[in-house]
Amino acid sequence: MSGPAEPSAKSLQRIRNFVERYWLKSGTSPHPNEEVTETVIHGLAKHLDDLGRPLCPCNFYPDKQAEVASSRRWICACDEMKQYKYCHCLLFVREDGNPITEYLPEEHEGRQAYGLIKDPTPNKGREATRSSRAAGESD
Numbered sequence: 001m002s003g004p005a006e007p008s009a010k011s012l013q014r015i016r017n018f019v020e021r022y023w024l025k026s027g028t029s030p031h032p033n034e035e036v037t038e039t040v041i042h043g044l045a046k047h048l049d050d051l052g053r054p055l056c057p058c059n060f061y062p063d064k065q066a067e068v069a070s071s072r073r074w075i076c077a078c079d080e081m082k083q084y085k086y087c088h089c090l091l092f093v094r095e096d097g098n099p100i101t102e103y104l105p106e107e108h109e110g111r112q113a114y115g116l117i118k119d120p121t122p123n124k125g126r127e128a129t130r131s132s133r134a135a136g137e138s139d
C-alpha cells in the first residue's frame with residue numbers, strides 16, 4: 001500500500017540506478033545507515049514524480065516549480081556536489097558516513113558544521129572542475 005507521499009516505483013528505480021552509478025563515478029559511498037540513503041532516494045524520486053526533475057529534497061524552496069524552472073543548481077547531482085564533492089543530504093559520502101568538506105570554501109556552512117574532512121578518492125568526482133583542471137595541467 002502506498003500513501004500519497006510515496007513515489008512511483010518507476011521513479012524510485014530511476015533514482016536508484018542514478019545513485020548507484022554516481023557513487024562509482026564520484027568515488028563516494030552510501031551512508032552506513034541505510035535509512036539515511038533511503039530517505040533521500042525517496043525524496044528525490046518524489047520530486048521526479050511531482051516536478052519532472054530530481055530536485056534536492058534537503059532544502060526548503062518557497063516555490064519548487066519556480067526553482068526547477070529557473071535553475072539546475074539543486075538538481076541532483078547539484079552544483080555543490082559537482083564542484084566541491086559535498087552532499088549535504090549525506091547521500092554521497094565517505095565510507096565512515098562523513099561528507100567530504102575538503103574543497104568547500106572555509107566560510108561554507110558544511111565546513112563550519114563538520115570541519116575539514118578529506119576526500120579519500122581525489123581522482124574522482126568534481127566534474128564541474130575537471131575540464132579546467134585538465135586544461136591547467138602540464139602533464
Ligand code: SF4
Nearest residue numbers: 056076078081087088
Ligand atoms: S545535496 Fe546535492 S548531491 Fe546531495 S542529494 Fe542533494 S542534490 Fe543530490
